[in-house]
Amino acid sequence: MSVIEEITDWAGSQEDILWKVVQNYVNVGGWTSVVTSVPAANMAAARVCSVVPVLLKCGNYSFSVNVETAKLSKQVLCRSISQNSALCRKNLAAAGPEKFTAEFIQKQIEEFNIGKRHLANIMGEDPENFSQEDIDRSIAYLFPSGLFEKKARPLMKHPDEIFPMQRAVQWGKDRRPFHFLFYTGKQSYYSLMHELYGKMLNIEKHQDRLRSKGLFSKDGHKISLGMSRWLTKEELEALLVENISTHDYNRFIQIMERLLSMPYCNIEEEFVLRFRHLLQTQSRHQMVSALQKDENGVAFSSAEGCRKTSHSTVVLRDCGSGRLSVNGQDSLLYFPVLQDREQLMFPMQFTGTLGRFDLECTVSGGGRSSQAGALRLAISRALLSFLSPSEREMMRQAGLLTPDPRVRERKKPGQEGARRKFTWKKR
């Protein structure tokens, strides 16, 4: 029986129909959360229709997409259709934090890999070379979402990144612990410190060897750290999969610093760099528009900019007069407010090229302030092609080249505006 017939057969509620579809054709772990993140309460039939054709195309194989859930996945898997959503919620509140067994994680990994191949098939790409970026791209294409919070959007990642790392059972069948430091309580931390001490001894032994050969020098071979920082306490806890106190963390950092101060510590470079986090360099390559020459030999460049809902284009000519026209009008007429004109002036004042250029601007959409902001961005982008790299870097750091991401927040139901709530009445 096809899906459509099953739906029409079933005389139950909308919610029940969806469950039926999902149960028959999809391995329940993933799709439910894709369609709803709240248990079955606010589903729209339209979404089912978009899901169903996709399902039909995939055929009848069990296809699961491991999607970030709101702690529902395990419980939701095994319950029957006719259970009320209200009962569901009560169950979840009672349970503590999730504990995932090793087999469960293993199963999830297998499902993820199979799902990856299916996704590659859907998108018509090569399943062998389907990377995480391709997965993200495909999911964003198949499930477009307008939510501002990136973490709330549908995603498909390797289970190791989704499920928090948990410690396997620390003792064997005879109930004797595996690790020799188990009874300290913080076995990973103390084993790390022990390893650290071993490295220090190693370095000292190396120094002695060199001294015996006569090649020792006090300032030899330190580790070059570059732009990196020590792991924070939270990151270290995540690495060791156990809780550490602040005192322990400080002690750890202290000893690492001590190790770094010893000469000839570069033999343990790999070990040290494992605990350092590279600071991402911000200098992304700017798109510089080319410098063109028009018929009189005057160099000009054009650029675009937007802010909120305004779009603008600017043509910057290297004439030598400081003329400025906006949409064919004088800038005084178009922007009677001083603030807007100051915004226009800022890129050129910052680079010291005030009287040098001729500006021809066109702008549309938005209001007075957003048009001024859009023009400012366009002017700074157009200026890039006339400047040296160091000046470009200064402009970037001044924030002239960053498009302002703020847009109008949507109004939510049950509230009067985006944030304003209705007047609260006590009774």
Next chain:
Amino acid sequence: MALHRLSLRLRPTVAHVRSIHTSRYGRQQEAAAVDSESEPISVFRTQENDPASQSEKQIGQFYTLPAEHIRLLFPHGLPNRYQQQVKTFNEACMMVRQPALEAISYLKKADYSKPALRYLFYGVKGSGKTMSLCHSVHFCYTQGWVVLHIPDAHLWVKNCKELMPSSYKSSRFDQPLQATSWLRNFKITNEPFLSKIKIKQRYVWTKRESTEEGRPLGELVDQGTSRVKSSSDVVAAVMKELRLQCGHPESNFRLAVAVDGVNALWGKSTIKKEDKSAVDPEELTLVYNLRKLLKNDWIGGAIITTLSQTGSLYTPKSAYLPQELLGERGFDSMDPFIPLSVPNYSEKEFESCYLYYTERNWLQHPQSRTEEGKKELIFLSNRNPTMFDRLCGFL
């Protein structure tokens, strides 16, 4: 850019921007100390304080208007901001600019046995039209003309508190308040002529009051200021007398009619009648008579006017050309006229104004004295005189 200090023999300096009450004796003592070395005169000032002797060489330079002239000639004519500036700087310096010079040269060369020529200053908002008008009016005053200066015609077509039906013609409306204030200012300006000019017609105001012919004009004006009810008719009478008399060879005066915001006369008005219908400007006595005066059917004088978008009603902000602001009717009545375009400051004029403000210590921000600051000011104000003045106001 060096700051030049003038020697005190030529004109008094102001020690601090905002102090109006500097003592004379203190300055003279200072002058005695400094007087031994005579300072070079500033680039942007000129000593030719008489508009008649100014020529193109003085374009961009400031000349000083004597305080007496300001008090007599411009009780109501200067723009508000300029009046405040005069009060602050303790001197009235006006820039010599090309449109005003052109108008003055025409005034000098015109043949006054032909019908009066009409001059119209037009330009974007804040480009200096009223100031050019005042400059030309100053010229006329120094030449000994009778000056009929209406500071802003827009004031006559809006915000009227009292509107009376006219006693002379029932379809028209009187505005006693505006008429009396204007008559008072007219009296201040043209004091010497009021006794010389004699009226040629008998005017009956009420059953008991009338002005006989042969009486001096001053009496007519007093009649208007004392009897508020008939003041609009007095204005009409004054205009008629002056118009008729100034062409005659026996009368030795010339008439300068200066109207600011002339587009108000042919535009719309916001005054409403009791039944809430709008009043056409033609139905107002003052406007009607002024229109008659603006027609070039009289000889022996000149009509200098300005357009103004700022006070005008129901016109778009970007309109500044004569055709747009005057409308069809206005353009037809004003045609033919000599249009004089008043542009924003040229580079030289801007430089001169900047130097003047710096010398007067009006630009106090340290960065405004640098080259960079000057470029910023040019950009932000786009060389518009008003905008530049407003910008410097809070620097």
